[in-house]
Amino acid sequence: MTPAPPLLDVRGLSVATPEGITLVEDVSFLVQRGGSLGIVGESGSGKSVTALTIGGLVPELIVTGQRVFQGQDLSALSAKALRAKRGSDLAYVFQDAGTSMLPVRTIGAQIMEQIRLHQNVSRHMARRELITLLQMVGLPDPQEMQHRYVHQLSGGMRQRAMIAMAISCQPDLLIADEPNSALDVTVQAQILAALRRLQKSGMALILVTHDIGVVAETCDHMAVFYSGMILESGPTHLILSRPRHPYTMALLATVPTLEGKRGGRPSPLPIIRGTLPHPSARPTGCVFAPRCPREGPECHVRPALRDIDGRQVRCIKA
Numbered sequence: 001m002t003p004a005p006p007l008l009d010v011r012g013l014s015v016a017t018p019e020g021i022t023l024v025e026d027v028s029f030l031v032q033r034g035g036s037l038g039i040v041g042e043s044g045s046g047k048s049v050t051a052l053t054i055g056g057l058v059p060e061l062i063v064t065g066q067r068v069f070q071g072q073d074l075s076a077l078s079a080k081a082l083r084a085k086r087g088s089d090l091a092y093v094f095q096d097a098g099t100s101m102l103p104v105r106t107i108g109a110q111i112m113e114q115i116r117l118h119q120n121v122s123r124h125m126a127r128r129e130l131i132t133l134l135q136m137v138g139l140p141d142p143q144e145m146q147h148r149y150v151h152q153l154s155g156g157m158r159q160r161a162m163i164a165m166a167i168s169c170q171p172d173l174l175i176a177d178e179p180n181s182a183l184d185v186t187v188q189a190q191i192l193a194a195l196r197r198l199q200k201s202g203m204a205l206i207l208v209t210h211d212i213g214v215v216a217e218t219c220d221h222m223a224v225f226y227s228g229m230i231l232e233s234g235p236t237h238l239i240l241s242r243p244r245h246p247y248t249m250a251l252l253a254t255v256p257t258l259e260g261k262r263g264g265r266p267s268p269l270p271i272i273r274g275t276l277p278h279p280s281a282r283p284t285g286c287v288f289a290p291r292c293p294r295e296g297p298e299c300h301v302r303p304a305l306r307d308i309d310g311r312q313v314r315c316i317k318a
């Protein structure tokens with residue numbers, strides 16, 4: 001039996017500014033139907049640019065490479081057709097999503113309008129769907145909640161209402177860019193629980209985050225970004241248990257553990273020496289070489305992604 005084609009196949013994606021500054025270089029990954037990909041990396045590593053480029057949301061940038069979604073290359077679509085895709089099969093949620101809801105209408109009215117726009121259903125059916133959606137994202141008492149205005153919701157509730165709105169078109173893929181980073185820890189947990197519930201319903205997820213712990217809990221696959229490139233990608237459990245790229249190792253070493261103590265003294269949180277290069281000053285060889293403890297003369301050539309130990313690694317020494 002031939003395996004089912006992936007839902008999203010991003011191949012050799014590169015993104016540059018009109019001035020020719022590369023922001024994303026040769027990024028490739030797959031998302032299977034119902035699967036989940038966590039995109040992690042330091043601030044400025046190109047996570048958002050990659051996520052936005054998939055749905056054509058950064059028209060000012062120059063994009064090359066393929067983005068095949070549901071068997072169709074999105075780069076071949078007109079702006080109008082892409083917009084229609086975004087409103088139907090592909091949905092986005094952003095960090096301050098709550099701000100994109102109207103203050104003058106109840107959240108129920110706004111979400112119902114979306115449902116009726118995308119699904120040809122009666123008002124009665126749309127209302128039932130609304131209640132189901134509010135339940136799915138974990139909003140308490142949906143019957144009461146639907147009558148509230150945005151200003152009557154807490155930050156976490158607003159974010160969940162926005163996720164309900166985003167998925168009202170029953171997308172095959174939800175791209176969530178730092179959906180919970182502005183929220184406190186308990187509310188973050190509620191958003192993640194909501195995302196996990198959605199995955200159980202068969203929706204695929206791309207989650208952009210700084211937080212490796214969030215990826216560990218939510219995503220079956222992960223891609224580690226650095227300076228616009230993927231340095232390691234593959235099944236989350238493999239990468240977290242046995243990282244092979246020195247950058248992934250360094251990144252994981254910065255994650256605090258519950259043990260936190262060695263020899264009776266708290267161990268200081270290691271930090272990665274140096275800083276991420278600015279896109280206009282990316283190294284010509286391995287992008288991580290200037291900060292890498294294993295750096296050597298062979299690192300002055302850009303390494304290709306290689307299949308190693310069940311995942312892909314962009315390191316000549318891995």
Ligand SMILES: Nc1ncnc2c1ncn2[C@@H]1O[C@H](COP(=O)(O)OP(=O)(O)OP(=O)(O)O)[C@@H](O)[C@H]1O
Nearest residue numbers: 017023041042043044045046047048049050058279
């Ligand atoms: N429209 C744009 N035009 C020019 N440069 C951009 C544009 N959007 C982003 N950049 C630059 O591209 C680089 C990658 O940015 P991006 O927002 O993708 O990083 P990120 O990894 O998502 O960071 P963060 O976690 O802080 O959101 C940054 O140097 C940023 O300044």
